[in-house]
Amino acid sequence: MIAGLNEYAAVGAARAVVDKGYEEQVNMVGFDSSMEEIRLLERGVFEGIVIQNPYTMGYVAVEQADRILKGEKTQEFVNSGSKLITKEDMYSEENQKILFLFTED
Template sequence: VGVCEAVEELGLADTIQVVGFDAYDGAMARLGSGVLDGVIVQNPYNMGYLGVRYAVKCLNQEQITHIVDTGVTLVTKSNMNDEDVQWLLSN
């Protein structure tokens, strides 16, 4: 948020590329205006599903991996209105 504010105040949106992590209040507006070039968004469904799946495996004393990739999506001005991106942002 602070970087976006500084880029806006200094008028450097065309000079500095800014990418954030996780959608926050105002992120989509800043993507639309060009102050923010991208937002890396996690997949909440996979986080919950895989979390429960691995918890059950632990309860059943099954072997699990220590690193679980739940997936991320880079949201940009060009894909921010796509149906799958909107689903990620609304969950």
């Protein structure tokens, strides 16, 4: 099992696995959603990819910064959300909106 905890680590590990022909022997999970990672998921190199929610991350960060500036208490931990997407569910309507943020409806 290999887990790439960011785009570069995930894609680099996947390239090495593919180059050595180990796709069937190694289970892989990626993190983030570059087009290369999406293609690797579609090909079955990745068992899944974990997608973050950058909009929520930014929103919560600004919200917490505003609280600090106002002298208010902030939360020690804020869950901005993430989702595991697999080859089987990557083209569901909900997951397409997450994977392909900049395409037209």
